Each structure stands twice: as structure tokens, then as C-alpha cells.
Amino acid sequence: MIRQLPKAELHLHLEGTLEPETILKLADRNRIRLPYADVDDLASRYDFNDLQSFLDLYYANIATLQTPEDFAEMTSAYLARAVVAGVRHAEVFLDPQAHTSRGVPLEVVLDGVGSVLAASQRRFGVSTGLIVSILRDHSAESAMSTLDAVLASGVAVLGIGLDSAEVGHPPSKFVDVFAKARAEGLHTVAHAGEEGPPSYVWEALDLLKVERIDHGIRSLEDDELVRRLADEQIPLTVCPLSNVRLRVVPDISQHPLPTMLERGLLVTVNSDDPAYFGGYVDDSYEALGLPAETLHTLAANSIRASFLSDAQKSALL
């Protein structure tokens, strides 16, 4: 039933879809030396204590992506799996700085990803949008030059996001970058309230003027913030399997998503980094163990919370 529900995926890092087998295949093809004996050795390292312990492995494995074909294959493999999950529209994150900072030209990254996204409706029946995500643990200057380079590249970009190590890197660091992105007509989202405090969610709303909050589950610690998010129906892209694997919540039965719905929040379910966190978006819906009616609500919310036009939303609802 879950796979039949038309849904949008709004919080998905393309680099987080690299499965262990793919990482080893790319390493072999590109002659990149990785410190893993085999697939089982690599997979055995997917036991994380927190966001940083995951990010360390995520960035290490990204080093296997070298050519436009590598980026294209990663993107195609995700879309092929997303179709199976019932995804009809995907707004996907890409971390350009994770590639340019290790010497891969921006054009290589954008050509590979962009060509597959552009053909996705025809090839997979999934409409797509690209959200260029800024690494918040890099400088504001690096963020601005990344935005400028992406805008100059001519690739179709839907929006700008903010990800990577949250604590110590508040949204306020990127006010100018987000102001420029908005002036250029991009949509805006930011990871906030994953490991960071509710004040980061306030900053993302008030200083970056984001249209959606990625994660946002720590918003529940602040009643006034919950009221604001509910009153303005600001979507939250929640990732239950990620929260368990990164130990933001102790286990899936204690995930606050049902409470968030009860409090009137516009909650959506997403997979974040499915190759690392034990499942794709259909698995994420299933893991919650919620009644069918609630799953329908969550799927409809994902379409409402997307950046599609009202006519496009109606066609999917």
C-alpha cells in the first residue's frame, strides 16, 4: 500500500544514495584506494554515534566520484529506486563543495547530475528539482563563490539548502548567501533542529527566510516555535530512519513524528541518506508503524510541501 501512494521526496542527499557495492565499484574503476577490505568491511562501519561520525564516512566515500558518468550513474540509480517507492516528484540535494574542495570541477558534477535530472520525467516518470546545498562547516565566502559558480553554470537549479555539521554553524553565518539566492529566484530550505537547538530553526526562518525546515524535530522543545511553524504551515522534512541511526532519537517507537502531527505541524517523511540509514522513503514510511490514514496524510503533505505549482500538485493528489 505504501508504494502505491503518490509521494514527493523532499529531503534526499544524492551522495547519500551511494550503496556500499557502488562505492567499491567506483573506487575500482577510478583507482581510488579505500581502507576497506570488502563490502562487508565497509558495511560494518555504518554504526554511527552522531551526525559527525556519519559525515566522516560520507565524505570519505564521496572521493570515489570522479567523472560525469559517476555522478550520472548515482543519480539514475536513485531515481530507479525512487520509482519503486512511489516517488512521483523528487527535490534532491547535492553538495558541490564536497567535490570542488577535493579538486573535481563543478562542471563535472553538474553535467553528470543535471543531465539525468533533466531526463527524469521521460525516463522514470519522476519530476525533479535540484537543491544546491551549502556546507555550513565551510566558510561563508566559499558558500558565496559556490552559489555564484552554480548560477553561472546555467544548470537548472530549484533552490539552495544548508547541510553538514550543524552545531557551531548557525544559519546566521549565511545571511548574505541566502539573500542573494532569494534575489536570484531560488527557493530556500535549511537543515535546522536536527542536532542543533530550536534557536537555529528561528534563525533559519527569520534570517534566511527559508520556506521549509529540514529535520526540525528539536522544534518540539520550544512551544512558541511549534505555534509559529503550525500557524504558518511551514513544512518540516522529517527523516525517521536517519534520526534513529544518528541517535537523535533512541528508537523508532519513540520517534516524535506522531506528536508533531498532533500538534498541527506540516510533517513529511523522507529518507535523507538511504544507503547509510537502512532504507529508502517507502521503508521510512513503513518503519513508523502508523495507521493507513496517517500514511495517506503524510504522502499528501509531501506533495503539498513541494515546490511544484498548484496545478502540478493537484495532478498528483
Ligand SMILES: Nc1ncnc2[nH]cnc12
Ligand atoms: N542528515 C544530514 N544532516 C546534515 N548534513 C547532511 N549531509 C548529508 N546528510 C546530512
Ligand SMILES: [Zn+2]
Ligand atoms: Zn539531510
